[in-house]
Amino acid sequence: LGRWRLSLDRLLDALENLEEADLKRFKRKLNEFPVKKGYENIPKGRLEKADALDLAELLLSFYAEEYAEEVAIGVLEEINCKRQAEKLASLAGTSKEDMGGGGTFLQLGFSSRVHFIDRHREELIQRTPIDQVLDCLYGTVLTPEQYEKIRAKETNQEKMRELYYKIMPSWNNYCKDQLYVALKDKNPYLIEDLEGK
Known part of the structure; x- marks a missing residue:
């Protein structure tokens, strides 16, 4: 903070x-x-x-x-x-x-x-299979209500938009770090690709 x-x-x-x-x-x-x-x-x-x-x-x-x-x-x-x-x-x-x-x-x-999560916002929204990542964030940076709200969306993109535009504006860098770690764990090739840009 x-x-x-x-x-x-x-x-x-x-x-x-x-x-x-x-x-x-x-x-x-x-x-x-x-x-x-x-x-x-x-x-x-x-x-x-x-x-x-x-x-x-x-x-x-x-x-x-x-x-x-x-x-x-x-x-x-x-x-x-x-x-x-x-x-x-x-x-x-x-x-x-x-x-x-x-x-x-x-x-x-x-x-x-600028945090990696902010810098690659658009591509992460388009390319992240989010469900496994959400499981990693549940209980640490996502409340049960936020988790359910995101899961209720139909497509990956809608889930990511819900995360980026409704929940993430109140996050500090610690929370973004947790998302980065989860993404790297579940989707290392995507992160490698984006970090190479």
């Missing part, structure tokens, strides 16, 4: 320093910001009444620690709050050189720190 807390504090610091009008623009832009494949935009209804703390928590629950800060920096850039964007980037350990052309953050240097 340490990294989650640090990210929350950094995001909160950036958002609490926005003028009210800028905070409104941030929410509007966040809803339509082009997020990476495999992620979804935060619904407008969840954003409308959100204060700075709600927003920081929403960012973390939708995008996990590393990508949440990248999205926030990108949105701050888009609404011309460059000072906050630069401050958040420096706190997050990202240098100005990571900014793309025209000063807009295109790609932050997080790739090496």
Whole structure:
């Protein structure tokens, strides 16, 4: 939880320093910001009444620690709050050189720190035979209710989407590590293939 807390504090610091009008623009832009494949935009209804703390928590629950800060920096850039964007980037350990052309953050240097489970989200959803993996996670990172809910889905892809989009947003890296270990145990060739990319 340490990294989650640090990210929350950094995001909160950036958002609490926005003028009210800028905070409104941030929410509007966040809803339509082009997020990476495999992620979804935060619904407008969840954003409308959100204060700075709600927003920081929403960012973390939708995008996990590393990508949440990248999205926030990108949105701050888009609404011309460059000072906050630069401050958040420096706190997050990202240098100005990571900014793309025209000063807009295109790609932050997080790739090496993005968890394997997040980095290969799309392929894991498409290619994982999940049932045996679920058995490994049952009782450690999955509650009986979550386990049953996933098992009730018909196809592998639906089961994986349920896991990724409904359950995993609240996971920390320890939980993701457990999924990685289970995948490596049950499907070593798939993991080997993805790690070679």
